[in-house]
Amino acid sequence: MINPIIVKEAHVAAHNYEPLPVVLVKGEGVYVWDDQGRRYIDLMSAYSAVSLGHSHPRMVKAISDQAQRLAVCSRAFFTDKLGPFLERVCQLTGMDRALPMNTGAEAVETALKAARKWGYKVKGIAEGKAEIITCNGNFHGRTIAIVGFSSEDQYRDGFGPFPDGFINIDYGDTPALAKAITPNTAAFLVEPIQGEAGIVLPPAGYLKECARICRENNVLLICDEVQTGLGRTGKLLASQHDGVEPDAIILGKALGGGMLPVSAFLARQKVMDVFQPGDHGSTFGGNPLAAAVGLEALNILIEEKLVERSAEMGDYFIGQLRKLKSPLIKDIRGLGLFIALEINPTLANARQVCEHMMHHGLLSKETHDTVVRLAPPLTITQQQIDETVSGIQKALDDLAEQLAKSA
Ligand SMILES: *Cc1c(COP(=O)(O)O)cnc(C)c1O
Numbered sequence: 259m260i261n262p263i264i265v266k267e268a269h270v271a272a273h274n275y276e277p278l279p280v281v282l283v284k285g286e287g288v289y290v291w292d293d294q295g296r297r298y299i300d301l302m303s304a305y306s307a308v309s310l311g312h313s314h315p316r317m318v319k320a321i322s323d324q325a326q327r328l329a330v331c332s333r334a335f336f337t338d339k340l341g342p343f344l345e346r347v348c349q350l351t352g353m354d355r356a357l358p359m360n361t362g363a364e365a366v367e368t369a370l371k372a373a374r375k376w377g378y379k380v381k382g383i384a385e386g387k388a389e390i391i392t393c394n395g396n397f398h399g400r401t402i403a404i405v406g407f408s409s410e411d412q413y414r415d416g417f418g419p420f421p422d423g424f425i426n427i428d429y430g431d432t433p434a435l436a437k438a439i440t441p442n443t444a445a446f447l448v449e450p451i452q453g454e455a456g457i458v459l460p461p462a463g464y465l466k467e468c469a470r471i472c473r474e475n476n477v478l479l480i481c482d483e484v485q486t487g488l489g490r491t492g493k494l495l496a497s498q499h500d501g502v503e504p505d506a507i508i509l510g511k512a513l514g515g516g517m518l519p520v521s522a523f524l525a526r527q528k529v530m531d532v533f534q535p536g537d538h539g540s541t542f543g544g545n546p547l548a549a550a551v552g553l554e555a556l557n558i559l560i561e562e563k564l565v566e567r568s569a570e571m572g573d574y575f576i577g578q579l580r581k582l583k584s585p586l587i588k589d590i591r592g593l594g595l596f597i598a599l600e601i602n603p604t605l606a607n608a609r610q611v612c613e614h615m616m617h618h619g620l621l622s623k624e625t626h627d628t629v630v631r632l633a634p635p636l637t638i639t640q641q642q643i644d645e646t647v648s649g650i651q652k653a654l655d656d657l658a659e660q661l662a663k664s665a
Contacts, residue, residue: 263293278616278623285312288635288642290621299646301615301622303635305453306485306596308516310558311635317515320554321547329547333539339549346556347522350494351507355530357523358544358552362484362510363399365521368538369447369480369508370403372525374423375532377444381476388444391477393429397454398447398482430460432467439471445478445505450496453485456629457598459591465500472505478529484510484521485596489559489636492569492594499593505529515555520548564636568594571638578647579632584654586611588628597632598625599650606657614653620646 263281280298284291288311290300303309310317324339331337344356357372359365370390377388392398394409405413406420414420427434429452439446450465452458465481472479481504486496488509493499495507506529510521542548559565572594579590579599589600601608608624615622615630625631634646 261293278612278621280616280621287311287314288638296619298616298619298621299634299638299642299649301620301632301634301646303633304516305511306488306490306633307511307514309488309490309512309564309636310516310555310562311637312516314516314558316554316558317517317551320515320550321517324547324550327546330542330545332541333544337546337549339546339553340544343549343553343556344522344544346553347509347513348524350556350560351509351524352503353507353524354527355525357525357530357533357538358548359521359523359540360519360542360548361399362482362508362521363401363404364540364543365484365508365510365523366398366404366447366482367401368523369445369482369506371538372506372523372529372532373445373447373478373480375537376478376529377442379532380528381444383442383444387423387442389423389425389440389442390444391425391427391435391438391446393448393452394426395429395452395455395458396426396447396449397452398449398484429455429458430464432464432471435468436471439475439477443475443477445480446472447480447482449482450486450499451491451593451596453596454625456600456625457592457596457631459593463500465497465502469500469502469504478505480504480506480508482508484508488512488556489565489568490594490596490633492565492572494559494565496593512559513552513555514548515551515558517551517555518548520552520555522552559636562637568636571595571636571640571643572597574640575632575638575643575647578643579650582647582651582654584651584658586654586658592632595633595636595638599630599632601628601630603628606661610657611653614657615650617656618649618652620649620653 281293282290374388377383392407398404403421407424427438481497506525514520588602607627608630
């Protein structure tokens with residue numbers, strides 16, 4: 259009894275994903291519903307793109323109002339929406355200038371271009387020599403340049419040749435950063451917490467020390483906050499946990515309010531000033547529909563105090579998860595509502611846990627083989643967290659029982 263909708267999609271879609279066997283047809287708040295009318299708590303929130311919850315009424319209104327007025331007109335013209343959106347995002351993040359794009363990967367590419375150009379035009383690096391330092395375990399998107407500096411074999415396999423000029427060091431290792439910097443280093447690109455690597459938290463004070471090393475060497479510190487930003491970790495930006503003010507940041511995912519791809523590269527003026535008309539662009543980047551959506555997403559985040567809520571509910575969630583009893587659990591870690599449940603790989607894998615969770619009305623997806631990601635909308639309530647934790651306990655018990663039987 260395989261669902262014919264799944265059969266159809268598998269038949270016509272590229273197989274670059276391996277979804278859980280559930281067909282979603284509706285979402286509201288933290289809940290999604292499948293085609294059989296079953297309700298689930300969404301613990302993925304589309305990799306944090308749905309931090310405000312599904313179909314937030316204010317988002318639905320913002321997108322439909324703007325769609326009826328003016329949706330897309332390109333950056334060949336000014337619009338009444340872009341300035342207010344970028345002003346708000348700069349004001350909230352403490353940045354001087356913003357360059358709007360659509361997806362996270364595009365905003366990362368923008369950051370790489372800005373860093374290189376700054377390296378040549380401002381720092382005085384010899385043409386063609388600029389280096390950008392990145393970390394092992396990084397995830398910054400899927401373009402050829404970006405996967406070129408991934409340390410994940412599968413992300414690179416079959417996609418070369420890749421651009422030069424990227425140097426990988428171990429994440430969390432500040433002496434390695436100091437050692438890797440040369441006179442040709444333009445920037446250090448880093449995630450404050452590595453999301454796709456499995457919600458990997460660096461040692462305390464890591465980013466602060468990175469910032470110091472970068473400043474000392476005239477190297478730009480660029481934080482990729484596509485996933486960690488906008489409240490996910492209990493601060494507006496994850497870099498704020500370390501009191502760090504990067505030279506540039508990258509936002510995406512939640513910036514689109516769960517409605518559209520909206521991303522931005524934000525930087526200090528000295529960095530952004532390297533871009534002249536014609537240097538870089540995007541047909542859809544900064545369109546009035548996206549700008550209206552982005553502005554409303556930021557306003558909701560602040561007015562509903564979702565950043566504070568993420569900190570509070572995250573602490574509660576982690577505390578409750580630590581009370582789970584199962585031999586399958588190896589580790590529980592996280593910050594705010596950015597939480598990893600790591601499974602003991604000698605006993606089971608995270609995919610199996612996700613499948614059992616699904617049977618108990620909880621949707622998540624494994625990250626690599628061992629991590630179950632728990633990153634619900636920031637609007638989740640204490641009661642919904644309690645429901646989640648008891649569902650996870652049942653899922654772990656079911657799986658343990660099944661493993662014992664087949665042993
Ligand atoms: C998801 C993600 C990206 C890429 O965003 P897309 O919108 O999928 O291109 C970049 N950086 C980080 C840290 C991410 O988590």
